[in-house]
Amino acid sequence: MDDTRPTLASYTAPDEQLGVGGVMLRDAWYYALPSSALQRGHHLHKTLLGEPVLLGRDADGKAFALRDTCIHRGTLLSKGRFDGREVECPYHGWKFRTDGQCTLIPSQSPDQRPRPQDVRAQTFPLAEHQDNIWIYIPRTGAAVPATLPPVPEVPAVADRQQLHVSMIFDCNIDLAVIGLMDPAHGAFVHRSSLWRKEDSIHEKHKAFSPLPESEGLGWRMDRHTASRNSRAYRIFLGGAPETEISYRLPAVRIEHARTPKYNYCGLTACTPITPERTEVHHVMYWDVPGAPLLRSIMRPLAHRFIDQDRRAVMMMVEGMSFHPPTMLVQDADTQTRWYYRLKREALAAQTKGRPARNPLAPVTLSWRS
Numbered sequence: 001m002d003d004t005r006p007t008l009a010s011y012t013a014p015d016e017q018l019g020v021g022g023v024m025l026r027d028a029w030y031y032a033l034p035s036s037a038l039q040r041g042h043h044l045h046k047t048l049l050g051e052p053v054l055l056g057r058d059a060d061g062k063a064f065a066l067r068d069t070c071i072h073r074g075t076l077l078s079k080g081r082f083d084g085r086e087v088e089c090p091y092h093g094w095k096f097r098t099d100g101q102c103t104l105i106p107s108q109s110p111d112q113r114p115r116p117q118d119v120r121a122q123t124f125p126l127a128e129h130q131d132n133i134w135i136y137i138p139r140t141g142a143a144v145p146a147t148l149p150p151v152p153e154v155p156a157v158a159d160r161q162q163l164h165v166s167m168i169f170d171c172n173i174d175l176a177v178i179g180l181m182d183p184a185h186g187a188f189v190h191r192s193s194l195w196r197k198e199d200s201i202h203e204k205h206k207a208f209s210p211l212p213e214s215e216g217l218g219w220r221m222d223r224h225t226a227s228r229n230s231r232a233y234r235i236f237l238g239g240a241p242e243t244e245i246s247y248r249l250p251a252v253r254i255e256h257a258r259t260p261k262y263n264y265c266g267l268t269a270c271t272p273i274t275p276e277r278t279e280v281h282h283v284m285y286w287d288v289p290g291a292p293l294l295r296s297i298m299r300p301l302a303h304r305f306i307d308q309d310r311r312a313v314m315m316m317v318e319g320m321s322f323h324p325p326t327m328l329v330q331d332a333d334t335q336t337r338w339y340y341r342l343k344r345e346a347l348a349a350q351t352k353g354r355p356a357r358n359p360l361a362p363v364t365l366s367w368r369s
């Protein structure tokens, strides 16, 4: 995969390489929120990819998503009442079922048009899986395709989600993604006795392969014994785990670490709110006993960890505002190259109306971290 040894000039990241500059890829599933954040009979507003989305859970427990702007005059429907069956717009009282069908227009006499049955609110496909709620965002003005790609899934090793933390990064999705996937910042950004120390840096060799088409456009770091500088893992899972990590577009990283005794799965997903704001979700699953205690220990740690990434990304964003020339080195930055390459391929495939092809091939990458 991309293993030609470059000349010095090719280290420089040309504009076109970074040129997907925050484009919010559509026709894809995006992480919206954990199931636990949506109570039965309640609804709330989220902005995803600049789209106003009303997320709700009906009286039977089924989650749904409507465009949050009323089709009458654009009022936010999420500001109105929801009785567990119908959402009522707070401006003129139009009522909508959870499937978008309008059921009442209070101002209309029976012979006036439109009648409630003539109008619908737009819905978004929603999938609730493994205690996560995903929303499918179609291309602007395009119909939702008849078959949707699979919803990202963690290996079924632990019954339930154990912990969800999220944080907003004030940057575009690409900078959030590459900031999180970068393999060479650990010893500097996450410096801690539990995780990484600068003097623990050593050479690593990792085998990678493209994801099968059925799992989307992405790659996998093949199963390997976790680095000896990951003390946190050893303490948590009671031994040196084997780890496998996958990345897939638009922005989902799934990690599965296992020892003969226990499993840990981490799902990291970035969802653009707007072109310049991105919500980063980190979801953790484990089957180590003592979940409530572990949760209270892990929550502040996970929060601190992601905040370290956020601050690192913000420092990069501040520097990038001066439009400096930058470079991508081998092999530590190769995954960043792949991310941009796959994203360009996804955009090209959408523009040309053809299926996306994964251009990557198996390769071993080496770096020191």
Ligand code: FES
Binding pocket: 070, 071, 072, 073, 074, 075, 089, 090, 091, 092, 093, 094
């Ligand atoms: S704006 Fe919603 S009913 Fe008028």
Ligand SMILES: [Fe+2]
Binding pocket: 179, 180, 185, 186, 189, 190, 309
């Ligand atoms: Fe990090």
